[in-house]
Amino acid sequence: MTETPLTGRARADRAPHTLSEWQAAGGYEAVARALKLPPSEVLDRVDQANLNGRGGAGFPAAKKWKFMPEPGKSPGDGPSYLVVNGDEMEPGAFKDRFLLEALPHQLVEGAIITAYATHASVAYVLIRDEYRTAIANVKRAILEAEAAGLLGRDILGSGFSLTMKVKPSAGRYIVGEETALIESLEGKRAVPRKRPPFPAQSGLFGRPTTVNNVETISLVPHILEHGPQWFRALSRTEEGGTKLYAVSGRVHKPGLIEAPMGTTARELIERSGGVSGNGVLRCFQPGGGASGFLEAAELDIPLDFGNCAKAGSMFGTGTMIVLDQTACPIGVLARHQRFYARESCGWCTPCRDGLPWVARILDALEEGTARPGDLEILRMTAREAGPRGRTFCDLMGGAMSPLATALARFGDLFEAHLDGGCPIRRGIL
Amino acid sequence: MTPQTSHLPEPLRDAILGAMDSFGGARPAMLESLRLIQHEEGWVSDDRLAQAAALLGVSAAELENLATFYSMIFRRPVGDTVILLCDGASCWLNGGDAVRDRLMERLGIGFGQTTADGKYTLINCACLGGCDKAPAAALGRDRRLVGPLDAAGVDALLEGRE
Ligand SMILES: Cc1cc2nc3c(=O)[nH]c(=O)nc-3n(C[C@H](O)[C@H](O)[C@H](O)COP(=O)(O)O)c2cc1C
Ligand code: SF4
Numbered sequence: 325m326t327e328t329p330l331t332g333r334a335r336a337d338r339a340p341h342t343l344s345e346w347q348a349a350g351g352y353e354a355v356a357r358a359l360k361l362p363p364s365e366v367l368d369r370v371d372q373a374n375l376n377g378r379g380g381a382g383f384p385a386a387k388k389w390k391f392m393p394e395p396g397k398s399p400g401d402g403p404s405y406l407v408v409n410g411d412e413m414e415p416g417a418f419k420d421r422f423l424l425e426a427l428p429h430q431l432v433e434g435a436i437i438t439a440y441a442t443h444a445s446v447a448y449v450l451i452r453d454e455y456r457t458a459i460a461n462v463k464r465a466i467l468e469a470e471a472a473g474l475l476g477r478d479i480l481g482s483g484f485s486l487t488m489k490v491k492p493s494a495g496r497y498i499v500g501e502e503t504a505l506i507e508s509l510e511g512k513r514a515v516p517r518k519r520p521p522f523p524a525q526s527g528l529f530g531r532p533t534t535v536n537n538v539e540t541i542s543l544v545p546h547i548l549e550h551g552p553q554w555f556r557a558l559s560r561t562e563e564g565g566t567k568l569y570a571v572s573g574r575v576h577k578p579g580l581i582e583a584p585m586g587t588t589a590r591e592l593i594e595r596s597g598g599v600s601g602n603g604v605l606r607c608f609q610p611g612g613g614a615s616g617f618l619e620a621a622e623l624d625i626p627l628d629f630g631n632c633a634k635a636g637s638m639f640g641t642g643t644m645i646v647l648d649q650t651a652c653p654i655g656v657l658a659r660h661q662r663f664y665a666r667e668s669c670g671w672c673t674p675c676r677d678g679l680p681w682v683a684r685i686l687d688a689l690e691e692g693t694a695r696p697g698d699l700e701i702l703r704m705t706a707r708e709a710g711p712r713g714r715t716f717c718d719l720m721g722g723a724m725s726p727l728a729t730a731l732a733r734f735g736d737l738f739e740a741h742l743d744g745g746c747p748i749r750r751g752i753l
Numbered sequence: 754m755t756p757q758t759s760h761l762p763e764p765l766r767d768a769i770l771g772a773m774d775s776f777g778g779a780r781p782a783m784l785e786s787l788r789l790i791q792h793e794e795g796w797v798s799d800d801r802l803a804q805a806a807a808l809l810g811v812s813a814a815e816l817e818n819l820a821t822f823y824s825m826i827f828r829r830p831v832g833d834t835v836i837l838l839c840d841g842a843s844c845w846l847n848g849g850d851a852v853r854d855r856l857m858e859r860l861g862i863g864f865g866q867t868t869a870d871g872k873y874t875l876i877n878c879a880c881l882g883g884c885d886k887a888p889a890a891a892l893g894r895d896r897r898l899v900g901p902l903d904a905a906g907v908d909a910l911l912e913g914r915e
């Protein structure tokens with residue numbers, strides 16, 4: 325059994341498999357196996373596997389699925405839905421692109437099994453507009469599976485039916501937030517909804533809905549194929565499975581690495597050819613733009629949701645951004661904040677007005693036009709609007725965590741920027 | 754650019770009706786309708802928006818409401834080739850500013866603008882999901898990912914010698 329179940333079957337040139345090629349490699353056996361079990365048993369196995377969602381929050385997949393009502397047990401008429409979140413736009417993230425482009429049948433398999441376990445009869449895969457190859461490849465895989473009776477009515481004679489569709493998006497990071505995504509699928513602006521009710525109670529078109537990330541769904545077939553114990557044993561920590569890590573920024577060979585959950589940043593950076601620039605690490609973000617900064621002292625923590633949170637950061641998408649000593653974390657932060665400011669849906673004032681303010685101050689720090697009082701504004705914003713702050717969704721809170729950790733860890737560097745702009749760029753630090 | 758007609762071309766009409774069928778009615782097919790128009794014609798004109806709204810049975814204002822929210826729906830004509838240049842952190846860490854400067858210098862335009870000859874439109878976007886190819890850009894109708902870019906790479910790209 326492979327140590328890289330998620331990416332092990334991918335081709336070097338990322339070309340997707342045809343259905344027959346995929347089946348020849350053992351594809352859809354997990355589906356056949358799952359459909360012979362009662363849905364509750366499928367759910368139990370995923371529960372025992374300790375699969376945490378890979379979309380950012382790390383919520384246990386099976387725990388979310390348990391909220392989905394059994395057929396006939398939800399008021400009103402209509403199907404229950406599965407929504408696969410392929411909106412990937414987090415700065416530093418490029419993992420779902422690979423899974424969608426190179427392994428579309430793996431995703432279809434995962435969606436069938438997940439829909440079965442959650443009593444859903446319609447599955448949507450929302451994919452961001454820029455991932456045109458991914459959109460085409462997943463559409464093709466769905467058509468092939470339909471033609472072979474692996475989607476549609478009475479799949480493999482099990483009595484279970486599933487319709488699966490790709491819905492391309494059209495820009496805006498906020499579409500990836502699960503309730504905004506549901507609004508978007510309904511044909512509205514992608515503005516997050518109030519929770520509760522949670523999507524499992526009232527989601528797409530008011531019906532019970534599960535939203536999971538592409539990577540989460542792509543892992544599901546392997547749990548059914550090899551069992552929950554095997555899946556847990558893939559990991560070095562309590563959180564099950566392998567993780568499709570990504571490493572970018574100042575490393576010699578940026579790329580994707582499937583490795584046991586709990587792999588350290590040191591190993592991932594080594595496997596990425598080591599730190600580039602001047603070769604000495606300054607800091608890193610373990611899980612995309614919205615994760616707090618960590619430093620050399622944290623190179624050996626096992627990277628998973630629990631351990632990153634304990635270290636004062638966030639595992640997020642598990643996609644690292646690396647900075648060497650000649651890279652300025654305030655410059656990185658400025659790019660992140662401009663992005664989050666641009667992508668705010670505009671619903672809440674601290675986010676709509678606060679983020680552009682933060683971004684402008686960071687730009688001023690870089691240019692050398694910031695004033696001493698500006699740092700206090702940054703501290704105040706990070707404090708007041710941090711995670712679980714005063715906004716409707718986590719976009720603002722997420723944006724604040726790299727800001728808060730940067731202020732705490734690189735206070736001197738912020739001060740130094742007050743005196744004529746970025747000291748690293750000017751070569752004096 | 755495809756010539757504008759006073760009514761939706763037949764294939765576009767069929768595609769929009771197909772989207773209504775597939776996505777559960779007119780409303781959930783609204784964004785896809787805009788995408789379909791744009792895919793054929795590069796952008797969404799006022800006329801096309803009104804025609805699609807009429808076909809869907811929604812008001813033009815409702816369709817406009819989506820068109821103005823979703824950043825990849827273009828409501829102005831764009832160049833033959835749209836260049837989405839990543840301005841995310843991983844691209845910046847690998848020399849993204851030099852790529853941006855070279856592109857702007859060669860094309861003589863800033864972000865959100867189209868060259869006078871109608872060949873190129875330059876748009877900033879993050880993250881492109883190509884941080885392993887940073888600095889990265891996505892080009893043309895299939896949003897082909899290119900990178901890692903540098904100033905010379907920009908020249909090669911614009912001169913068609915990749
Ligand atoms: C602003 C914002 C953007 C998000 N973007 C994505 C995304 O692109 N893809 C994704 O899977 N989850 C994204 N999420 C997380 C989703 O809300 C949701 O938690 C996730 O899709 C659930 O899947 P999982 O349980 O499998 O992780 C985003 C969250 C926020 C607050
Ligand atoms: S926090 Fe920002 S993105 Fe989230 S709902 Fe409020 S304004 Fe919109």
Ligand code: FES
Pocket residue numbers: 415416417839840841842843844845879880881882883884885887888889
């Ligand atoms: S930061 Fe540019 S592609 Fe990710």
